[in-house]
Amino acid sequence: MLVYLNNQKGVALVTVLLIAGIVSVMALSMTSSQQIDIRRTANIIESERALWLVKGVETWGVCLLMRDNVSGGNDNLGEDWAQGMLPTGIDGAFVSGELEDLQGRININNLVSVLTVGQATLKGETWSQLTRLFERCEIDPAALYKVLDWIDPDVDAQGYGAEDEYYLVQETPYRAANRLMVSPTELRAVGDISEEGYQCLAPNISTLPYDTYINVNTVPPGVIAALGDDISLAVAEEVVDERPIDGFASIAEFRNLPQFAGKDMDIVFLTDRSEYFLATSRARVGRQDIVMYSLVAKKSDKVSVLSRSIGVY
Secondary structure, X not given: OHHHHHHHHHHHHHHHHHHHHHHHHHHHXXXXXXXXXXXXXXXXXXXXXXXXXXXXXXXXHHHHXXXXXXXXXXXXXXXXXXXXXXXXXXOOEEEEEXXXXXXXXEEHHHHHOOOEEOOEEHHHHHHHHHHHHHHHOOOOOOHHHHHHHHHOOOOOOOOOOOOHHHHOOOOOOOOOOOOOOOOHHHHHHOOOOOHHHHHHHHHHEEOOOOOOOEEOOOOOHHHHHOOOOOOOHHHXXXXXXXXXXXXXXXXXXXXXXXXXXXXXXXXXXXXOOOOEEEEEEEEEEOOEEXXXXXXXXXXXXXXXXXXXXXXXX
């Protein structure tokens, strides 16, 4: 009988230890789950706050362009809108941003333009400029036919172009867009353009919804070099270095620079004013980072945001 009681006590002790172990595991699991829920909730709150902050930076950019609209004159890199917002702390968060004139770039969507001025066509000059840019980026200029087929509305391949039948037999099949590009990153989907080639093109191209001229007061060296067959990148960099901070007084002043003496240039579709800008807004809240790109239109009567994207323009 005594042995039986001792056995019972042993079983009871093991049972108690087993229950204690189970309770400990359950408590640890509940604590871990709670910590995950707390972190998840914090991430959601931080993400929401970061999103509102980048929208605030976007509003800052819109206000600068509205003020610029009132002051009038040309658009140049000496104006307030071009100075950017340095990283600024706001209640433990940090924001920054800048505005870039997208009309300092070559608008790919001009390739389907029907605009004509005298003997010059916007499509023709854009084609020539992109040909020079493609060559500098070591991309076969014949790829421009594929770019054209990507954005034109028909389904008929032109020249060395490509439509659905080309893309549907790729390892990952897809179709040609047959509409205007909304982001320069679409070039990555166009045949014959490598990632290295795209990275070379990216700082010099835009995808704007309407026909656009090139602003000589904000144009980078790569685009200047694309304005003529015999304009080197070194000459273009010299022009940018010597460009007046408040821009050129006229297109004629730009054209008559000594660096361009004796050189043929595409000059018909140049301007000193711009309507389309890229607002880049950044926010960091805790461990959350958000970068938002906004396409902003500055018309004569208002400034409006046409599109937004998170992470990439």
